[in-house]
Amino acid sequence: ADLSILRRQFYRGIFLAYLAFAAFWGALSYTYRRELLPLQRYITATVAFLVVEQLFVWQYYRLLNNGSHPGVAGVYLFVVSALTALRNSVSLYLLCLASMGLSVVRPTLGSVTGRVRLLAMFHFVFGSCESQTGLCLTYVMRLLTLCLHRYSLGSVTIPIESSAFFVLFFVLPLSCSLTAFMTWIMYSLHSTITDLGARRQKYKRTSASH
Numbered sequence: 468a469d470l471s472i473l474r475r476q477f478y479r480g481i482f483l484a485y486l487a488f489a490a491f492w493g494a495l496s497y498t499y500r501r502e503l504l505p506l507q508r509y510i511t512a513t514v515a516f517l518v519v520e521q522l523f524v525w526q527y528y529r530l531l532n533n534g535s536h537p538g539v540a541g542v543y544l545f546v547v548s549a550l551t552a553l554r555n556s557v558s559l560y561l562l563c564l565a566s567m568g569l570s571v572v573r574p575t576l577g578s579v580t581g582r583v584r585l586l587a588m589f590h591f592v593f594g595s596c597e598s599q600t601g602l603c604l605t606y607v608m609r610l611l612t613l614c615l616h617r618y619s620l621g622s623v624t625i626p627i628e629s630s631a632f633f634v635l636f637f638v639l640p641l642s643c644s645l646t647a648f649m650t651w652i653m654y655s656l657h658s659t660i661t662d663l664g665a666r667r668q669k670y671k672r673t674s675a676s677h
Contacts, residue, residue, distance in 0.1 A: 472532055475525070493515075520554055549599065552597075
């Protein structure tokens with residue numbers, strides 16, 4: 468019980484910190500709304516999304532601490548897992564765009580933005596399916612175990628993460644999309660730094676290198 472209370476207080480603090488930062492960032496964005504660059508608009512939307520995500524995480528642990536109905540907490544857990552997958556995809560999407568020099572080296576990336584967005588969508592789908600399927604199977608195993616215990620028949624244990632089906636259809640595609648993102652980011656960052664060096668833009672090159 469003490470651990471659940473600490474978790475609730477911790478995520479409430481994280482939510483309030485995100486909310487305060489979002490208010491500060493939103494005020495700045497509104498003040499300079501006519502001068503915002505495309506990457507800054509993406510960051511603004513991401514900050515708003517992070518506030519919503521942390522709100523759901525805080526509410527989930529609050530429901531657990533208050534002893535609410537398991538079904539309600541289960542719905543919140545599914546929503547939180549989907550939001551976590553979306554957060555990971557958005558983070559990789561922004562990192563990839565930044566490594567390509569959007570709004571710093573180039574005002575637009577053209578059709579490349581659509582390809583990066585498509586990869587982010589695939590990563591979100593794979594990540595969401597991986598987490599949601601794992602949760603569904605876990606709940607099914609718990610339900611079966613409770614039924615078997617009720618009739619004194621033992622328990623059920625299935626290593627979900629090591630099953631061939633789970634690895635082939637969920638873990639492997641997620642790993643491939645993550646590898647594609649990381650490779651693309653490293654290649655784009657190297658190209659951007661090289662391009663800035665050729666243009667003799669030392670300040671931007673130093674910023675990109677760090």
